[in-house]
Amino acid sequence: MTGVFDVVLLPFRGFAPITGLLAVSLIFGVFMILVFKYTSNQGAIGRLRTRMGSRALGMLLHLHSPAAVLKTAAALMGDNFVYLWMILRPMLVITLPFIITAAQLDARYGRMPIPHHPSTTITVTWNELPDRETLELSAGGLVILEPVVFVDTLMQTSFRVRSGTPGGFVAINTDTFPAGASTPGSGSVVYRGASRRNLPQNLLSPFHGTIGGGSSVAELEIHLPETRFAVLGGRWSWLAVFLAASSLSAIAGAAAFRVKL
Amino acid sequence: MNRREFLKTAAAGSALLALQTGCRGGFSPKRKLLVVAFDGLDPVLVRRFAARGLMPNTKKLMEMGSLRNLATSNPPQSPVAWSGFITGEGPDVHGIFDFVHRNPDNLQPYLSTSRVNPPEKTLDLGNLRLPLAGGGVELLRKGEPFWRNLLQKGIPVTMVKLPVDFPAPQDRNGRFLSGMGTPDIRGSQGSFTFYTDDPRSLSDDTSGGVVIPVRDNGDSCYRCRIAGPGNSLVEGEPVMETTAEVWADRLAGAVRIDVQGNSFIIGEKQWSPWVRFSFPALAGISTVHAIGRFYLKELSPRLRLYLSPLNIDPENPALPISGPSWYARSIAEAVGPYYTQGFPEDTKALSRGVFNDDDFHSQARMVFDERLRMFTHALNQWKDGLLFFYFSSTDLNQHMFYRTIDPESPLHSSTPPRFRTIMAELYNKADRAVGQAMELLDRNTELIVLSDHGFAPFNRGFGLNSWLAAEGYSHISNPEHRNRDMFACLDWSRTSAYGLGLNSLYVNQAGREPNGTVAPDDREALLQRLAEDLERVIDPFNGRRPIERAYIVSRMFPGRELPPWAPDIIVGYSRGYRCSWETALGAFPEEVITDNTDPWSGDHCVAPILCPGSLISSVPMPEGLALQDMGQVITNMLDGES
Numbered sequence: 001m002t003g004v005f006d007v008v009l010l011p012f013r014g015f016a017p018i019t020g021l022l023a024v025s026l027i028f029g030v031f032m033i034l035v036f037k038y039t040s041n042q043g044a045i046g047r048l049r050t051r052m053g054s055r056a057l058g059m060l061l062h063l064h065s066p067a068a069v070l071k072t073a074a075a076l077m078g079d080n081f082v083y084l085w086m087i088l089r090p091m092l093v094i095t096l097p098f099i100i101t102a103a104q105l106d107a108r109y110g111r112m113p114i115p116h117h118p119s120t121t122i123t124v125t126w127n128e129l130p131d132r133e134t135l136e137l138s139a140g141g142l143v144i145l146e147p148v149v150f151v152d153t154l155m156q157t158s159f160r161v162r163s164g165t166p167g168g169f170v171a172i173n174t175d176t177f178p179a180g181a182s183t184p185g186s187g188s189v190v191y192r193g194a195s196r197r198n199l200p201q202n203l204l205s206p207f208h209g210t211i212g213g214g215s216s217v218a219e220l221e222i223h224l225p226e227t228r229f230a231v232l233g234g235r236w237s238w239l240a241v242f243l244a245a246s247s248l249s250a251i252a253g254a255a256a257f258r259v260k261l
Numbered sequence: 262m263n264r265r266e267f268l269k270t271a272a273a274g275s276a277l278l279a280l281q282t283g284c285r286g287g288f289s290p291k292r293k294l295l296v297v298a299f300d301g302l303d304p305v306l307v308r309r310f311a312a313r314g315l316m317p318n319t320k321k322l323m324e325m326g327s328l329r330n331l332a333t334s335n336p337p338q339s340p341v342a343w344s345g346f347i348t349g350e351g352p353d354v355h356g357i358f359d360f361v362h363r364n365p366d367n368l369q370p371y372l373s374t375s376r377v378n379p380p381e382k383t384l385d386l387g388n389l390r391l392p393l394a395g396g397g398v399e400l401l402r403k404g405e406p407f408w409r410n411l412l413q414k415g416i417p418v419t420m421v422k423l424p425v426d427f428p429a430p431q432d433r434n435g436r437f438l439s440g441m442g443t444p445d446i447r448g449s450q451g452s453f454t455f456y457t458d459d460p461r462s463l464s465d466d467t468s469g470g471v472v473i474p475v476r477d478n479g480d481s482c483y484r485c486r487i488a489g490p491g492n493s494l495v496e497g498e499p500v501m502e503t504t505a506e507v508w509a510d511r512l513a514g515a516v517r518i519d520v521q522g523n524s525f526i527i528g529e530k531q532w533s534p535w536v537r538f539s540f541p542a543l544a545g546i547s548t549v550h551a552i553g554r555f556y557l558k559e560l561s562p563r564l565r566l567y568l569s570p571l572n573i574d575p576e577n578p579a580l581p582i583s584g585p586s587w588y589a590r591s592i593a594e595a596v597g598p599y600y601t602q603g604f605p606e607d608t609k610a611l612s613r614g615v616f617n618d619d620d621f622h623s624q625a626r627m628v629f630d631e632r633l634r635m636f637t638h639a640l641n642q643w644k645d646g647l648l649f650f651y652f653s654s655t656d657l658n659q660h661m662f663y664r665t666i667d668p669e670s671p672l673h674s675s676t677p678p679r680f681r682t683i684m685a686e687l688y689n690k691a692d693r694a695v696g697q698a699m700e701l702l703d704r705n706t707e708l709i710v711l712s713d714h715g716f717a718p719f720n721r722g723f724g725l726n727s728w729l730a731a732e733g734y735s736h737i738s739n740p741e742h743r744n745r746d747m748f749a750c751l752d753w754s755r756t757s758a759y760g761l762g763l764n765s766l767y768v769n770q771a772g773r774e775p776n777g778t779v780a781p782d783d784r785e786a787l788l789q790r791l792a793e794d795l796e797r798v799i800d801p802f803n804g805r806r807p808i809e810r811a812y813i814v815s816r817m818f819p820g821r822e823l824p825p826w827a828p829d830i831i832v833g834y835s836r837g838y839r840c841s842w843e844t845a846l847g848a849f850p851e852e853v854i855t856d857n858t859d860p861w862s863g864d865h866c867v868a869p870i871l872c873p874g875s876l877i878s879s880v881p882m883p884e885g886l887a888l889q890d891m892g893q894v895i896t897n898m899l900d901g902e903s
Binding site (some may be wrong): 118119123145147149151153154 | 456478481482508512513514515517523524525526528534576590594754832
């Protein structure tokens with residue numbers, strides 16, 4: 001899946017990260033609407049919508065009769081349940097692509113690389129706690145700040161790192177496909193940690209590092225700052241941008257492909 | 262023409278005249294005016310430090326224009342003074358007479374500048390109370406702000422950290438960030454939390470913050486409960502809470518704090534970065550956001566961990582701290598999170614002994630540096646019109662460190678000598694900000710540096726309530742309750758006057774107070790006698806008069822109907838004196854005049870003539886201006902038609 005997203009994002013590599021995010025969102029919106037079209041009973045939905053419209057009109061015409069209004073409202077509510085049942089199948093079909101897409105976007109656009117300020121905390125969970133006196137830490141491009149905190153009861157060591165250059169950022173990434181430069185909000189893939197992994201975990205957090213069975217490290221957690229995108233005067237998470245853009249795209253797609261929603 | 266109208270006219274005319282004869286050619290309407298406000302910047306100290314070469318930029322500005330004493334308000338308290346600056350009026354119009362007012366119906370004190378009103382209508386669903394109408398935060402300052410006139414004429418206005426301005430105005434084309442008076446997330450003026458496993462640090466005193474006992478259950482983890490705001494959507498407004506896990510590594514001298522998915526490390530004597538807290542009021546619908554900073558004062562042998570008052574998160578403000586609402590967020594995006602509470606320097610932590618001088622100094626320096634970053638940002642953003650920028654650090658640092666330059670202070674000799682230069686450093690830092698502002702001066706840009714009042718030593722506390730009792734103006738029926746707040750020891754039926762707040766004295770008037778004894782017809786005679794008696798008091802310790810002058814308020818504003826919360830006498834203390842800490846909240850200790858042994862060693866609640874503010878400007882200003890006149894002067898400088 002990572003390869004598919006790499007290809008989709010390739011044309012946007014040189015642009016601001018939000019362009020790639022918007023592109024994926026727009027494509028996903030159209031994809032959703034096409035899935036909806038071909039997995040739902042469009043004829044039945046059309047008839048149901050017509051019926052619901054006529055019931056709403058009937059309510060307006062019989063406002064003088066509470067009994068008629070209540071009866072029509074109950075029927076309308078029943079129609080709503082029928083509608084929910086009709087869209088269940090497309091929703092189930094969309095669920096898996098949505099989860100995979102969200103995981104990819106979260107990995108690419110969810111977190112910033114490690115900045116110079118403030119520092120970033122890294123926590124290592126060990127299989128066997130190393131000796132305090134002999135532990136040596138190093139990371140290319142990063143400055144490791146004293147002190148190193150040992151939490152014996154959790155078998156953990158925590159320390160702070162920062163980019164070695166004021167104003168600069170360091171991304172711990174896969175080197176496979178950065179979707180932009182290593183700047184805040186760039187969308188470059190940054191590792192948030194590493195652990196022993198299984199297939200579902202790899203699907204849900206695709207750029208999480210994998211630790212081999214023989215390692216003395218059980219888990220690595222990097223507390224990276226969240227990325228925010230400046231849109232329409234606000235600062236939005238990737239998820240908010242994705243939901244808004246894909247919804248707009250789906251509505252436009254419904255009109256273009258004559259899909260009955 | 263009354264005195265005030267005369268002053269205003271004279272000030273405006275004089276300012277215009279001065280501008281016309283300014284050193285850089287004839288008068289023309291100035292399109293850009295920068296007003297830098299340093300709370301409490303004292304003209305005597307400015308002259309002293311400038312003469313010593315510690316304020317070179319200010320000295321240069323004085324030579325370009327002038328340095329004048331700026332008459333302050335009566336009483337010279339910041340909320341009163343800045344309200345006068347904003348409205349150009351006195352307390353009779355803007356309604357702010359003291360930091361604290363009292364409700365005459367029940368004598369309960371309340372903050373004079375703003376209040377939170379509960380919703381008028383709610384939809385109750387179980388224990389949920391969903392607001393439907395009314396409610397919100399109300400600014401209690403009355404009167405018309407001077408900037409409204411500028412905005413109406415299309416002159417842009419930006420006011421950053423303006424005091425007595427919460428909730429922030431929402432005037433079109435203006436940008437406002439609230440300053441003094443802005444509460445923390447719990448609605449107080451700043452309430453710290455101090456976690457410790459040292460039983461000696463525990464106390465019942467809750468002024469300024471709470472001390473919470475914590476313990477290590479053998480896993481090196483202290484679980485620290487963090488109290489957020491009350492949940493107004495739930496019946497009874499239960500306090501919303503979260504927990505921080507503090508993992509201690511005593512060998513490394515540091516802790517790791519895990520809270521709400523964040524994790525950070527701080528060593529002893531270190532501050533954490535700003536930490537974000539979320540308190541869900543209604544799951545998925547309403548969340549209150551706050552920010553705070555931890556300070557690890559000590560880890561071994563005992564944990565002493567300080568958490569700052571939880572500030573309103575400027576990126577997700579729960580209350581209207583800026584106008585327009587996005588303005589607070591835009592500043593945070595540029596300079597990072599910042600203190601939004603009105604009193605950022607934690608003076609209470611120092612007074613309570615939670616901080617020592619070094620701890621307070623490190624926090625105060627952090628606040629000043631943060632404000633300087635905001636100042637730089639504001640200067641960079643400023644394009645046109647009026648920019649007003651306010652610094653609180655000069656005031657709160659002088660309150661706490663005045664003892665370092667005053668040999669008569671009871672704490673002078675016990676203060677470490679390394680702090681002796683701290684006041685000079687403070688003024689020097691303010692001078693650097695002045696230098697930064699002066700870089701913007703050009704043909705169309707002028708600069709005014711001003712303060713709301715000066716400063717005076719506070720070495721002896723005058724127990725106004727104790728004096729009233731000793732002189733027979735009030736009667737103590739429960740002597741064992743003398744030290745309790747809110748008049749717990751008083752027999753109201755035999756009391757004719759009482760003190761509450763920093764300068765306020767009230768008559769126990771029949772028909773106004775709930776147990777009033779003084780008939781309205783006897784009031785004036787009583788006030789006259791009280792004022793004379795107060796001005797005759799002598800401090801037996803040194804033979805000085807603690808009270809310079811007692812001002813009868815009805816005579817300060819003749820012909821005006823004053824609001825029911827107005828005091829009857831404003832007590833103007835002499836330099837070196839102020840009301841005692843106990844008097845401010847209605848206690849009656851045995852001794853009337855005592856040494857002030859609180860680090861809060863400088864003050865300005867004296868007679869206004871004893872602590873004028875400073876007025877330094879790039880154009881010469883006339884003598885005799887008052888802070889209350891400056892709104893008109895600013896308007897004149899920006900708008901030639903006025």
